[in-house]
Amino acid sequence: MEETGVLDVGSGACIDERQRSIITTGRNKSSIHCSDDSMAGSVSQRACVFCGARVVLNPVTDAIHLVHGPIGCATYTMDIRGSLSSGSELYRNSFSTDLKEKDVVFGGEKKLAACIDEVVTKYHPPAVFVYSTCVVGMIGDDIIAVCKAASARHQIDVIPVESTGFMSGNKVIGYRAAAEALLKLITPKEGETVQMTRKLNFLGEYNLGGEKWLVERYLREIGIEINVAFTGDSTVAALKQAPGACLNIVQCTGSMHWVAQNLERTFGTPYIDVNFFGAENTAESLRKIAEFYEDEEIMRRTEVLIDREMKNIQPAIQKYREKLTGKRAAIYVGGAFKAVAIIRQLQELGMEVVFTGTQTGKQEEYDRIRDMVDEGTVIIDDANPAELEKFLLEKEVDMMAGGVKERVLAFKLGIGFVDHNHDRKECLAGFEGAVRFAREVYITTCSPVWKHLKQTPPCKED
Ligand code: SF4
Numbered sequence: 168m169e170e171t172g173v174l175d176v177g178s179g180a181c182i183d184e185r186q187r188s189i190i191t192t193g194r195n196k197s198s199i200h201c202s203d204d205s206m207a208g209s210v211s212q213r214a215c216v217f218c219g220a221r222v223v224l225n226p227v228t229d230a231i232h233l234v235h236g237p238i239g240c241a242t243y244t245m246d247i248r249g250s251l252s253s254g255s256e257l258y259r260n261s262f263s264t265d266l267k268e269k270d271v272v273f274g275g276e277k278k279l280a281a282c283i284d285e286v287v288t289k290y291h292p293p294a295v296f297v298y299s300t301c302v303v304g305m306i307g308d309d310i311i312a313v314c315k316a317a318s319a320r321h322q323i324d325v326i327p328v329e330s331t332g333f334m335s336g337n338k339v340i341g342y343r344a345a346a347e348a349l350l351k352l353i354t355p356k357e358g359e360t361v362q363m364t365r366k367l368n369f370l371g372e373y374n375l376g377g378e379k380w381l382v383e384r385y386l387r388e389i390g391i392e393i394n395v396a397f398t399g400d401s402t403v404a405a406l407k408q409a410p411g412a413c414l415n416i417v418q419c420t421g422s423m424h425w426v427a428q429n430l431e432r433t434f435g436t437p438y439i440d441v442n443f444f445g446a447e448n449t450a451e452s453l454r455k456i457a458e459f460y461e462d463e464e465i466m467r468r469t470e471v472l473i474d475r476e477m478k479n480i481q482p483a484i485q486k487y488r489e490k491l492t493g494k495r496a497a498i499y500v501g502g503a504f505k506a507v508a509i510i511r512q513l514q515e516l517g518m519e520v521v522f523t524g525t526q527t528g529k530q531e532e533y534d535r536i537r538d539m540v541d542e543g544t545v546i547i548d549d550a551n552p553a554e555l556e557k558f559l560l561e562k563e564v565d566m567m568a569g570g571v572k573e574r575v576l577a578f579k580l581g582i583g584f585v586d587h588n589h590d591r592k593e594c595l596a597g598f599e600g601a602v603r604f605a606r607e608v609y610i611t612t613c614s615p616v617w618k619h620l621k622q623t624p625p626c627k628e629d
Contacts (some may be wrong), residue, residue, distance in 0.1 A: 219341020374399025
């Protein structure tokens, strides 16, 4: 198997066609197979295309998010990001056209138009995002035409999000649908002007536990202002000012690289990648931003901030490092930028990353992950629960960092778990976030509960 570059995952837990999506560093020479549709029957950990679009757009706080489809699609994604807002709470609702059998037979366009009229009359939003779902894709409702007519009727942006769930087996396509909707919103219309500034846009930041506010505080201290974040704690009016920024910084590359590239092409705004998860990553990102401004005072303030914050957190990080050194970790998350950040943080804590993967990583991101981990680490793209279980056990993992769908699996296997999902409430970014993360990793990895669980004899029948 090694000569072909394909890992022999054996034991029947893995589907043969999935073998190219699983590699072991040092053993496999070939690149990992990724960026493809999920395989039918594999029960991917990914969500659908519509869900991918909604996680990107939902934090726009004062917009109406109207799901054109059966009620289940809206329920499944209600408040999906858990993002925090400093103003409107309108986005935390989940509006739906609640399509039924009759609508499937006769079409849902009239119902959609009536729903838009109703929510606009009742809530007076500055914009409405209309998401299409699987059913809408099947019956062929023309949501573009309905949105255009509604926009003319109400004189606000009514933007179609073409995110039919089954459009692809890869939720990245939903990110793209959301990006197209965002670009429609922020591109100035005839007669509209945008003020050019020295501020920056923060792309791929969703303010789950107040991360946007934390980074805003750091940047303000060094003399830089955020123009608008995409899309955490954003408003429609703020997003429309996006072309006025002098720089775009991109954190979640999976959801926002395409937007950044388009903003560069259309408005000439350059972009750089940043990562505010982990102390070293935060320091590096602040230095990158400061360098862009080519201002000695900004660079001086940046070094003062980094020096102070690093000194503050070192004793706590060292304390957890002593407890965690040598423990074995696994990571399975949505985006590769997050996997890269967590690998670095766990290594800084003295842990060995023995198994890692993502739902939507790209080739160059997997190459970077490969360079970061030790020989023998299993790397997996678009995993299913059977594969996760197999490698968590085989690699004798002590702690897993992942999302909501991995949590139950880890706990059932008696493995510690740290939630790095998009609905968590703890701020894990920045210097203080690094300490919070280390504390969470320590508590779960070193919890006495795992020892007792493994000692418990199997239940006897009466
Ligand atoms: S869009 Fe399709 S796959 Fe997504 S939640 Fe709705 S029915 Fe399910």
